[in-house]
Structures are given as structure tokens and as C-alpha cells.
Amino acid sequence: MTSFKKALQFILICIVLLLAACNMTNQKEKKSSDVDPAFATIAEIQDIFDSGKLTSEQLVQQCLDRIKAYDHKGPALNAMITINPKALEVARALDMERKEKGSRGPLHGIPIILKDNYNTGDLPTTGGSAILKNSQPVDDAFVVKRLREAGVVILGKANLSEFALSYGWLGYGSAVGQTRNPHNPLRDPSGSSSGSAVAVAAGYAALGTGTCTAGSIRGPSAVCGVVGIKPTMGLLSRDGIIPASLTFDVPGPITRTMTDAAIMLGIMAGIDPADPATQVSEGHTFDFQEALNANALQGARLGVVRTFNGANPDVDSVFASSLKSLEKEGAELFEIELPAPLDNLWPVMGPVVDGDFGPQIKTYLADLPEGAPRTVEDLISIAESEAIARSATPLNPGRIQGFRDADASGGYESVERRRSLEELIPAVQKQLMSILDDQQLDAIIFPTLPCPASPRHDAEDNTYVCNIDDPYRTCYIASSTGFPEITVPAGYTADIMPVGLSFVGRPFSEESLIGFAFDFEQATLAYRIPAHTPKLSQDESK
Secondary structure, three states: HHHHHHHHHHHHHHHHHHHHHHHHHHHHHHHHOOOOOOHHHHHHHHHOOOOOOOOOHHHHHHHHEEEEHHHOOOOOOOOOOEEOHHHHHHHHHHHHHHHHOOOOOOOOOOOOEEOEEOOOOOOOOOOOOOHHOOOOOOOOOOHHHHHHOOOOEEEEEEEOOOOOOOOOOEHHHOOOOOOOOOOOEEEEEOOOOHHHHHHHHHOOOOEEEEEOOOOOOHHHHHOOOOOOOOEOOOOOOOOOOEEEEEEEEOEEEEOOOHHHHHHHHHHOOOOOOOOOOHHHHOOOOOOOOOHHOOOOOOOOEEEEEOOOOOOOHHHHHHHHHHHHHHHHHOOOOEEEEEOOOOOHHHHHHHHHHHHHHHHHHHHHHOOOOOOOOOOOOHHHHHHHHHHHHHOOOOOHHHHHHHHHHHOOOOHHOOOOHHHHHHHHHHHHHHHHHHHHOOOOOEEEEEEEOOOOOOOOOOOOOOOOOOOOOOOOHHHHHHHOOOOOEEEEEEEEOOOOOOEEEEOOOOOOHHHHHHHHHHHHHHHHHOOOOOOOOOOOOOOOOO
């Protein structure tokens, strides 16, 4: 009888375990089926790939369907300049490789959209400008090579403010015109990485790339409600990227989640002999996934910057709520004051941007095939040609004046540029380090922008409120110093416009900042799919 009971118990245990396993399988299958691939994370997409329910080719087609539905139809977001005609072919090849050899890693078969100032040897690189509409570089940018090696599918190239500087027309480039914000098409998507941020927010692709000179990753990411990382100067190579000002230029990832951003940043990072700035990253880690700690804020010392409060009441309200969330997660908050000139650093940066552009764009243009413009004077001449000036998308007059200012600046010999580089910027770096060190702060925090997305230059929106002369003052802090900054969705205004929270830290403190931002993200779950780009029905995707 005892043996019979033991056998019966064993059978019952097996049945229970079998039922539990079946239930777990059903839950996993349900979870996979509930995930919309257009808004899935890298890990979720890979799980669906592994389940056999989706291939990279099918995912790429779904992304192309969304672009077709939302970029020129519907809200007409106008985020894309070029679609890769071989995207499906590349995806098929990666599907076959996965089947025969296994996955290369987390980015295998994942669609990505590149800002169109990243060189690609198989696609034009326009810088958002009609001036370079037929410009075909001879090879890939360094970080593009790294991403391709990781197995991404380059879906296409995204619009940007012309030559990566906005001059008042945020998200406008003469290549295709104005990009619109997916949360409200009457608003702009900031600049200059406008197309990439819109594409990621709208579900065109899981990943996007941006570049940052004076806020060009953080601004678009914040107003489109996604994650953006402006890394430490020297962590990522700028080789093969159209320069705006190499004193400040850095590339970086734009994604919907901190986890995806950390994965992407680690793959993009690396020492590049063609960019001497990357030599300073020798000895630093390039694996940021271990930093994704949901308890990272416990005991973190954060400096609260309220210098920019008062520009918009809704942004101030979201910031106040963010501080409560940070405290609830265990962070210690300390009020700090930003002394001049940290509250407005454009006068420090402006002369450097003007002085850098002429000689640096000349070097970039020299590597392009025969027939390309070679100098700033050539850019001005082409911009003012009848073919462009009388087109539907002429150059922003402010951008042309920017060319003139750069040409007249004296370039590297500019007295103002030299003063900024030799005196002002080192002093600002020292000031910021002192603020961090005096109170032993791990980072400083503030709303990424003190105002939500502004009305497009070609549209009116009387609901917009912004009581500050330059909403991008916040961005100049990390840009001028070369320090890292991460923006993560924090909440929304009353009219459902995204607000971002920024974490700024010491050079090469990306691991800490990623941990803080991830913890905050998990605590608040603030990301929302834009109302103007919902899931496509089967009829709409045809």
C-alpha cells in the first residue's frame, strides 16, 4: 500500500509539473502573440524570432508598411529621406544565416533607421539637404560598420535639420522638407535628429541613430517621448559622419527603452584609429547591459536643477512628479544652483561651431566622389541656385546665413573660437565637476527641455506655452563639456505632449546613468505609443 501511495504521489507530481509547464508555455505563447512587433523591444523581437512566428523579412515588411501608412499618408510625418531597396533582401539573408549558423547576437535581423548624416556605402548620405541629394559616400561610417556586423537591417535614412543644425526650423531639411511630431503633427520633432526620433516613436523601426552637437539627440528624443543617449566625447567614433562641429559632435542611440539603448550603445562603442578622440575611451567598458539595475537609484545622490523652471507649467509639474518617483526609488536629492555661464552656454559654443564648420565640412566633402561640392562657398552657391531656391523645399534662410557666418568666422583662426576652446570651455568643465564633487553627486537632473515640442515653423498652434528665450539652454551643459547625458520619458503635458527627464554625469559615467535612467523608467513606465501612429489593421498594411 505504501509503495502504491508513493507511486500515485509521483504520478500526481508529474501531472502537476506537466500542467505547469504547459501553462508556462501557453503564457509565453500568449505573451508573444500579444506583442506588437512594431513597438516590441529587441528581446521581445528575438523571442518571437526564436518561436518561429516571425522572420526578420516579415518584420521588415511590417516596418515598411508602417512607413507607407504614416510617413506620407495619415499624419504625413515625413520622417524618411531614403528607403533601402535591399532591406528585404538583407533580412532574408539574415534569416537564412540564423537558420544555418545561429544568431550573431541581440541585433541579428533587427531593423534600424540611420540619421542621414551617417555615411553608408550603399545608400546616399544627404545631410538632410538637397545640396547633397545625390551624394554617395564610398564606404560606411565606423559605427555603421559595427552595427552591420552585429546583424542589423538598415531600413533607410531619416530626415534631419539641414547639416545637423536647425536655425529655427526644427526638423526641416531641403531634401524632403518638414518632419512632424507623431504626438501632434502641428508640432515639430525638435532637431536635428528629428527623423530618427519620430521613426522610433512611430514604430518604423526598433532602433535609430542620432548625432548631437548642441542637443540634437536629447531634444528630439524628449519631445517624441523616447530614449536618447548623448555619450561622453570619445566613447563613439565620428568617422564617416557629416560634421557640424567636431568639438562637440557625438553620435548616439535613439530607442524606445533603456535596455535597447544600452545594448545599442555597447555595440556602437569602440576605439577607432580614424577618430583620435576615441583614444580616451581606452580601458573603459563597452558592455552596458550589466548596468540595467532596477535598484540603481537606491542611495544615488542627485543634484536637482530648477534653473529652467517656470518656462512651462506642465513641464514643471512632470518634473515635480519625477522627483517624487526618484525619492520613492531611494535617491537622495540635493538642490543646486547653476552659476553663470552654465545657465546659458551658447555664447561659449557658438563661436566654436562657426569656426569649426568651414574647415571640417571641407575635409568631409573632399572624400566624396567627383562632382560633389568642396567648400562652404559651393554650398551657398548651390543653395541659392534656381533649382533649389524655387523648389517646394528650399533651404531654410537661417541655414544659408549660418553658412555665411561660418565662412566669415575665420575658421580655426577665429579669436572667439580660440578663447572658447582655451579658456571658457575648460572653465565650464571645471565648474560642472566642482558642482558634482562638492556634494559628492552621482548626477544632476532636470527636464531635458523646459518646454514641450514647439509649433512647426510652417504651422500655428496657439496652445503652445514657453516662457524662455532658448529652450535648448539645458542641452548646452553636456554638449559644451563633453559630459554624458541620457534623456528618458518622464510624463506628458495636459495636451499629451511628451516630457523627458535628463541625467548628466561625469565623463564615462554611462554605466551609472544607464542604471539611474533604467530604474526611473521601470518605476514610471511613462512611454506611450503616439496616438497618430497606432497598430495597423490588416487592410491598412496592404
